[in-house]
Amino acid sequence: MQSSKQLFTLITSAGQLEMSLRDIDLPAPKAHEVIVRIEAAPINPSDMWPMFGPADLEKASYDKDKKQLIAPLHQGMLSRVKSRIDQTLPIGNEGAGTVVAAGEHPAAQAMLGKTVAVLSGATYAQYCCVPMQACIVHHEGITAKQAASSFVNPLTALGMVETMHMEGHTALVHTAAASALGQMLNKICVAQGVHVVNIVRNQQQADILKNIGAKYVCDSSDPEFKKHLLQAIDETGATLAFDAIGGGDLISDILTAMEKVGSKDAKGFNTYGSAANKQVYIYGGLDFSPTILNRAYGMTWGIGGWLLMRFLGKLQPERVVELHKLVANEILTTFATTFTDELNFEQAMTPTVVAQYNAKKTGEKYYINPSKN
Numbered sequence: 374m375q376s377s378k379q380l381f382t383l384i385t386s387a388g389q390l391e392m393s394l395r396d397i398d399l400p401a402p403k404a405h406e407v408i409v410r411i412e413a414a415p416i417n418p419s420d421m422w423p424m425f426g427p428a429d430l431e432k433a434s435y436d437k438d439k440k441q442l443i444a445p446l447h448q449g450m451l452s453r454v455k456s457r458i459d460q461t462l463p464i465g466n467e468g469a470g471t472v473v474a475a476g477e478h479p480a481a482q483a484m485l486g487k488t489v490a491v492l493s494g495a496t497y498a499q500y501c502c503v504p505m506q507a508c509i510v511h512h513e514g515i516t517a518k519q520a521a522s523s524f525v526n527p528l529t530a531l532g533m534v535e536t537m538h539m540e541g542h543t544a545l546v547h548t549a550a551a552s553a554l555g556q557m558l559n560k561i562c563v564a565q566g567v568h569v570v571n572i573v574r575n576q577q578q579a580d581i582l583k584n585i586g587a588k589y590v591c592d593s594s595d596p597e598f599k600k601h602l603l604q605a606i607d608e609t610g611a612t613l614a615f616d617a618i619g620g621g622d623l624i625s626d627i628l629t630a631m632e633k634v635g636s637k638d639a640k641g642f643n644t645y646g647s648a649a650n651k652q653v654y655i656y657g658g659l660d661f662s663p664t665i666l667n668r669a670y671g672m673t674w675g676i677g678g679w680l681l682m683r684f685l686g687k688l689q690p691e692r693v694v695e696l697h698k699l700v701a702n703e704i705l706t707t708f709a710t711t712f713t714d715e716l717n718f719e720q721a722m723t724p725t726v727v728a729q730y731n732a733k734k735t736g737e738k739y740y741i742n743p744s745k746n
Contacts, residue, residue, distance in 0.1 A: 376401040378520060379498035380718060380744065382424055383461045390428035392464075394440040394718050398641070399500050404476040407484050407505055409605070411617050412517035414468030414496040414708070415740045416730050417525050418657060424464050426454045429732060433724040436607075442722040468496030469511075469520035481505045488515055490523030490700075497721070499560035499743040508699045521740055522553070522710040525681065527700045529656070530557040533615050534567060540652065544568040546606065546614035546627055549659060550590070551578035553710055554617075556657050558586045560707045568609035570602070572623070574713070578735055593623070603630045614653040615679065618659030624653050624676065625667045632670035646671015659733065665675045713737045717745035 377399045402408050416424075427450035435442050451458070469490040475481040489508040493501055511520045537545050545562075547555055550571035562569045563586045570589045573579050579590045589605040591598055605611075606627075612635075614627045628651050635647025649671045651674040654662070666676075685693055700708055713736075720726050721741050730739040 375500070377498050377500040378718065379495065380464055380721070380741075382426075382464050382493055384426050384428075384446065384451075384454050386451075386458050386676070389447045389448065389650070390425060390433075390442070390444045392424065392442040392722055394722070397498075400502055401579070402474055402476040402481070402502055404478045405504055406476045406502055406714055407472045407481050407482060407489070407508065408474040409468075409489060409491050409501045409503065409508070410470045410473050411468045411491075411496055411501050411743050413521035413715075413740050413742055414465050414739060415522045415525075415712070416716075417522075417660070418467055418733050419525060420464060421733075422658070423730055424472040425727075426450075426457075430724065430727055431695060432623050433727060435719075435722050435724060440719070440722070442727070458526055463495035465496035465498065466494055467492050467524040468501065468741075469517040469523065470501075471517070472508075473500070473608070474503075478505065484508065488510070488517055488520055490520045491588070492524040497526055497718075497741055509701055509712050511701050511704060513714065515615050515701075518715075518740070519530055519704060519709070521712075522738075523704060523708070526557055526710070527555040527708040528685065528696060529681050531699070532679075532681055533558060534565065535688070536654070536679070536684065537543070537567070537613055540613065542611070542613040542652070544609040544611035544613075546570040546572065546611050547617075547618035547626075548572045549574075549622060550587075551581045551659070552617070553738060556582070556585060557708055559585055563587075564625070564707070568611065569611055569746065570575070570611050572607040572627075581735070587594060587684070599626060599630070603633055604624065606630045607634045607637075611703055612649055612651050614710060616653055616655045617657030618660045618683065619655050619658045620662035622654070622665040622667060625665055625669075628670040628676075629667070630672055632674075636671070643671075646673060648673055650675065652677075656680070710738065712740050714739050715742050715745060716740070717742065 427447045428444040472484040488511045493503045509523045551573045571672035591601045631651040653676050656679040
């Protein structure tokens with residue numbers, strides 16, 4: 374039986390994070406499974422909470438002999454992760470590599486030797502055994518590095534537009550919009566003629582989006598941000614928003630602007646506000662402070678969470694396959710990802726390097742190559 378080195382994370386009942394590199398036995402693939410030699414696995418913001426939880430990474434240390442990163446949890450945060458306490462868990466949502474073994478199903482056999490992207494939750498490993506349905510087969514000549522970010526960002530961006538159509542909206546608002554995902558969303562929407570109101574933190578981020586064709590970009594650091602947001606929502610008619618931040622009062626500002634646009638022609642009593650539904654989905658947590666709602670947007674609104682896997686579960690399997698093919702066809706254009714650096718296992722657990730990728734800076738993205746020494 375072949376072995377594989379793999380990263381795991383553990384939060385103990387004593388309030389300590391332990392991320393470690395371990396050897397595991399690789400199972401023989403079942404009929405519908407393939408074994409992928411992982412050559413590039415991105416570190417996404419959605420990976421960092423499973424990896425570190427509420428650990429105080431400024432106090433982290435790395436034991437080279439044990440191949441283990443250790444850090445205490447922030448005071449009073451253990452209850453936030455009670456469902457995973459004292460459980461050793463795999464990490465890594467997605468990655469890409471070469472299929473080196475396959476079960477006897479013809480479709481699995483057809484993947485042998487091909488570059489595929491995988492979604493498994495355990496891709497920070499030398500080898501990954503996954504169902505063939507969890508793979509996107511890429512075209513010949515595409516490298517693992519180019520294919521590494523095929524699921525989380527591309528399918529989230531596509532899912533946002535799908536959600537917009539499914540729920541009857543015609544335009545949308547996106548926060549933290551200069552991210553790799555935000556850039557993909559703009560490329561999709563430019564191609565489809567859909568308006569996106571992009572909210573960014575500074576002029577540099579605004580320039581990034583304008584250079585790829587974004588028409589509506591609002592800088593939250595601008596003193597006239599709320600005025601510009603209102604104008605952009607008025608011109609686009611956006612009644613749907615996707616928020617990657619979570620905390621603070623930005624969601625409330627978005628809903629308030631939507632309500633002002635929806636009620637601008639109202640006459641007489643307008644007790645309950647505009648009739649058009651205003652919906653915000655929180656899909657990220659860049660800010661863990663409380664979400665502040667200043668109720669100034671009538672009674673027809675909603676706030677909820679949006680998760681990629683639960684959204685995909687609502688689609689017909691045939692539609693999911695179509696989205697996979699779209700990603701494969703446009704992995705070098707719409708869904709291209711630029712990486713800042715390639716890390717091996719030890720680098721990924723070194724506190725100074727962790728601090729770099731955990732900062733989640735716009736334009737910086739790292740990936741792990743389990744084959745790198």
